Amino acid sequence: MFNATGTTVTRPKVIPFYRAIPRLVKDPVTELARMGTEAGGRVVRLDLGPFRPYLISHPDHVQQVLKTDWDNFVRAGMFWQPLQRLIGHSIMGEGESWASARKILQPLFTARYTASLAEDMADIIAERIVELDDFAQAGRPIDVEHEMTSIVNQAVIKVLFGGRITRETAERLAPEFATCASSIGFRMLFPSAPYSIRVPGDRAFLRATKKIHEIVYPLIERAQREKTQSKEVVSALLTVRLEQEGKADVRQVRDDLVNVYGAASENTAMSLLWLWSVLHDHPEVNARLQEEIHRVVGDGPVRPSHVPEMHYLRMVLQELLRVYPSAWVLPRQAVADTEIGGVRIKAGSQVLVSPYTTHRLEEFWPRPTEFDPERWAGDKTERRHRYSFIPFGAGPHVCIGQHLFYVEASLLIANLFSRYRPALPYPQKLTPLRGGATLRPKEKLFLQLHPIERKRAA
């Protein structure tokens, strides 16, 4: 078959309704990846009744959707529509509100700017890790999700709000965001469900959104009253929005902060959760990581200057993001009729870019499910398809928080390893939770912290 320009039109691989629904209801993350990898990266069409999205995983197709034709694939429909009730109009959106927020927010998260915030972040993380001594001394395992989320949350909050927020308030924010991320699963699978009726998850989502707004508003108002020129994001935002627009709209600044906080903390904390079961399964990686951290950090406190020296840690983090990309699916909607890989895509169709699937394509990642940090050694990365590794997305919407993630995650892991020998108290296999905006494990994970004899004082 040929199209108007004379090129061949290919049929997508179709997964029929009776096979797609049971598989996706049971385990959307794993099953979606299986459908994509079984098709070898070809475009797959999922028949979910009235909703018939295309699954995109081949790096060439990823490049087209996220980079080359990005403005024909907008963030609308599935996922984005339910999420909008929380994020309003800012950088996670589209059009003018996205463009102006991106222009303002991007400079606040460059490598240089992040480095200027890193010293404060290092102090907070170190303080929080020391608090885990109680667990270590008593031989009690920590609840990894609770501790990782709480530490990451406090570090991100420090970057966003400086000293304006108490720890108690900061700790109220994280669970509300987690509720939002995990309660939109139904609307992601059934995006045509009307908003006039309540579906499972709606009540929890709306309640959490209201609480988030109630916490964030007073913080902005306080920053506005204090009018400091400090470097934390809320002050910088107020200043820039005031300069550019003549007025700093509190509601707009609230949307900006909620967007950044949501993107930053949930993704970072969830990525780190998977690390501990991976290290349990790969003692050789664990030993090498431990050796590197002890060699670089020594007996002194972990400082941001250590981060670029911990090359193996960086490789482990990259491999972690390959196997467990917390943004496991990036939904888009086609604006005009187009083609992807020869497959006709009609305007209004939903297109699912799936980093989780792309990272499992054998053609680009031999032994794809094997955790192997060596993939990131030396110049191997240069020979790879640029769009075969997309944990941070790509193109104009690419994540602005990559530097922040690598610095924060490295500080957290190095602090833990320099103080304890972390180990799972018993083997725990993690599997992805059904649905949800981020890739979170279904199981609760516990970690035992064995204290290390150290020369320096706490």
Ligand code: HEM
């Ligand atoms: C492991 C950590 C992280 C992962 C996996 C991650 C992943 C992503 C991905 C995949 C996107 C693209 C979304 C899309 O194309 O629709 C994105 C966008 C974004 N990320 Fe991250 N992110 C992480 C950490 C952070 C951090 C620490 C920040 C803090 C500043 C952040 C802020 C943002 C923002 C504001 C956007 C929207 C950019 C735009 O649309 O212009 N992220 N992130």
